[in-house]
Amino acid sequence: MSGPILEVRNLFKSYDDGRIEALRGVDLSIDAGEFVTISGHSGSGKSTLLHLLGGLDIPSSGSVLFRGALLGSAVNLDTYRSDHVGFVFQAFYLLPTLRAIENVQAPMLAARHHDGDRGQRAATLLREMGMEHRMDQQPSKLSAGERQRVAIARALANDPEILLADEPTGNLDSTNSARIMEILTGIQKSRGMTLIVVTHEDEIARAAPRHIRIHDGRIAS
Amino acid sequence: MAMSLSFTGYVLKNLRRRRLRTILTLSGIGMAVGAFVGLVGFSTAFEQQWMRIYSSSGTDFSVIQGSFLNTTLDDSATAKIRALPMVAQVSPTIFNLMDVTPDVNALVYGWNPNAFEFNSLKILAGQRVRNGQREVMLGDMLAQDLNKKPGDTLELQGTEFKVTAIYHAASTLEAAAIVMPLGQLQQLSGMDGKVSTIDVRLRPAPAGESQETYLKQAQAAIQAAIPGARAVPAAERASSNQFVKLAQTSAWGTSLLALLIGILGIANTMAMSVFERTREIGILRALGWKQWQVLAHIEVEAALLGLGGGMIGIGLGWCALCVLAALPQTASFFVANLQWPLLVKALGIAILAGLIAGALPAWRAGKLSPVDALRCD
Known part of the structure; x- marks a missing residue:
């Protein structure tokens, strides 16, 4: 491990002109290659924290640093999302007009991967997910588990250093949940990636070497 | 070898996804451009025929009342x-x-x-x-x-x-x-x-x-x-001819009205499209698409609608010119022909109409915050 890849300092996030405070002074440091789970009950602020770590949103105050550089000023958020972070969402968020293999290529369009490279790379990633026979299917023709595997392949498209998963098993049955977690932890180990998983399931939360609990917008443990 | 997804390929898939709306929008802009090609084509051909009269007779000046x-x-x-x-x-x-x-x-x-x-x-x-x-x-x-x-x-x-x-x-x-x-x-x-x-x-x-x-x-x-008289050089006489002026003014006036309606049609389609795809835009932003890339893909979509409508319009305009050239009331005024400058102008106007119509929806799409867009149902 080579020092913190992400640091969070006195992070606040509020909505509705300050009436709702989702995060209230969070401090956190995550090392490169670490596997961390964040849990908490509904509305605790765990997804908000993940969105801020992933550069999807900007904090009301405080800072998020990527390799010591401030997100949103020293590091452009668009570039950060396209080159350094991959997202896996509970609702999969596949693009309905695109086939599985095209969905995996969508982030590559932002990162300007070489034209001939895109299809080949997407196919390789889908094969790694055991989806070689379903590459040409539209998302509507895939099962929930298959959709999430396509979403994981898509998250890896630009070879990010950080993988952020927001309730990745929330829409899956127990068998598929176990399979998805197996894939995510396998990727983290084989690639040495930083994996941050937000979950409300205790079993998944305990699977990580480091488990952070959020309560009312603050880190509880 | 697996096929690579291109930026334009993605845009075309979005257009194909809403076939009926795309076809209706193409028809709207097609009719507008068709009116432009037909009417301006008519007035241009009419002017050319006048020009031919002066050049074939060897006239240097036409003297007219000022x-x-x-x-x-x-x-x-x-x-x-x-x-x-x-x-x-x-x-x-x-x-x-x-x-x-x-x-x-x-x-x-x-x-x-x-x-x-x-x-x-x-x-x-x-x-x-x-x-x-x-x-x-x-x-x-x-x-x-x-x-x-x-x-x-x-x-x-x-x-x-x-x-x-x-x-x-x-x-x-x-x-x-x-x-x-x-x-x-x-x-x-x-x-x-x-x-x-x-x-x-x-x-x-x-x-x-x-x-x-x-x-x-x-x-x-x-x-x-x-x-009180004006000696008009033959080359200018064709364009200053009152018949030609009248034809040109009414052609451009009618065409501009039709084009305005076409622009509103594309603007409506693009605004609806952006509204319906708010979450998709959020996904693209989450995947790292930059603001300008989101904006560009909406603008390319609108420009492609303009281009497609322009091509349909040229076909419709050509049909209108052929009909006018065959009607006894108008057959004596011109011969139906389409010239490159008019075609280029028609396609240019159609694409420009698409870009103008798509500008506001594209700007709004580009400004969407990724997390707000993802929350949208």
């Missing part, structure tokens, strides 16, 4: 212009639009029987009209429509004329027209002693003098000799 309300010149001006040293030939003329049958109308030219304009006509059968005689010559296109030949008679405004010849001319405006002695048309039009224009041919420029300087001097001399 004021807007009075459009005729006194016939006596002809002698004053003829007396100018640089003038080689003058030809007073009248042209008028008349009903030949209830369905067919035609331009009627009144020329003196020795006018130099006759040199640009090729007589196919019969002989030239004579001064003082109730005689007409018919262009071959009109003769064919009316099924007339030399020796037949033709009734114009209650007066019978003898057809003396059938001729061929380079311009449709002459090939589908009638030529009669100037005096006869003056009587028929109630313009005794008046003419519409006086066409002028100049002598060659003196050695050592530039053609441009010579033409300017001649123009000034003619205008000085006939106060």
Whole structure:
């Protein structure tokens, strides 16, 4: 491990002109290659924290640093999302007009991967997910588990250093949940990636070497 | 090898996804561009036919009345212009639009029987009209429509004329027209002693003098000799012709209205598309698409709608021109043809219309926050 890849300092996030405070002074440091789970009950602020770590949103105050550089000023958020972070969402968020293999290529369009490279790379990633026979299917023709595997392949498209998963098993049955977690932890180990998983399931939360609990917008443990 | 997804490929998939709306939008912009191609194409072809008349007869200047309300010149001006040293030939003329049958109308030219304009006509059968005689010559296109030949008679405004010849001319405006002695048309039009224009041919420029300087001097001399008149160079005469001006003004006016409706159609489609795809835009932003990339993909989508509509419009416009060229009421004014500048202009306007229509929805899409867009149902 080579020092913190992400640091969070006195992070606040509020909505509705300050009436709702989702995060209230969070401090956190995550090392490169670490596997961390964040849990908490509904509305605790765990997804908000993940969105801020992933550069999807900007904090009301405080800072998020990527390799010591401030997100949103020293590091452009668009570039950060396209080159350094991959997202896996509970609702999969596949693009309905695109086939599985095209969905995996969508982030590559932002990162300007070489034209001939895109299809080949997407196919390789889908094969790694055991989806070689379903590459040409539209998302509507895939099962929930298959959709999430396509979403994981898509998250890896630009070879990010950080993988952020927001309730990745929330829409899956127990068998598929176990399979998805197996894939995510396998990727983290084989690639040495930083994996941050937000979950409300205790079993998944305990699977990580480091488990952070959020309560009312603050880190509880 | 697996196929690579391209930026344009993604845009096309979005257009195909909402087929009916895409087809309706394409039809809307297609009709707008079709109106533009048809109407502007008509006025351009009409102007070209006028230009052909002046160039084939070798006219250097057309002398017309300078004021807007009075459009005729006194016939006596002809002698004053003829007396100018640089003038080689003058030809007073009248042209008028008349009903030949209830369905067919035609331009009627009144020329003196020795006018130099006759040199640009090729007589196919019969002989030239004579001064003082109730005689007409018919262009071959009109003769064919009316099924007339030399020796037949033709009734114009209650007066019978003898057809003396059938001729061929380079311009449709002459090939589908009638030529009669100037005096006869003056009587028929109630313009005794008046003419519409006086066409002028100049002598060659003196050695050592530039053609441009010579033409300017001649123009000034003619205008000085006939106060209130304008000597219009032949090249400008076609575009300053009142018929042409009227056709151009109404063509552009109608086309712009149609294009405005087309732009609103695309704007509506793109606004709906952005609204419906808010979450998808959020996904793209989460995947690292930059603001300008989101904006560009909406603009490319709108421009492609414009381009597609433009191509459909060119087809529709061409059909409209063919119909106009075949109708008896308009067949005598032009020949249906599409020229590259008009096609380029039509496609350019269609794409520009798409870009304008897509600008606001694209800007709004680009400004969406990824997390807000993802939350959208």
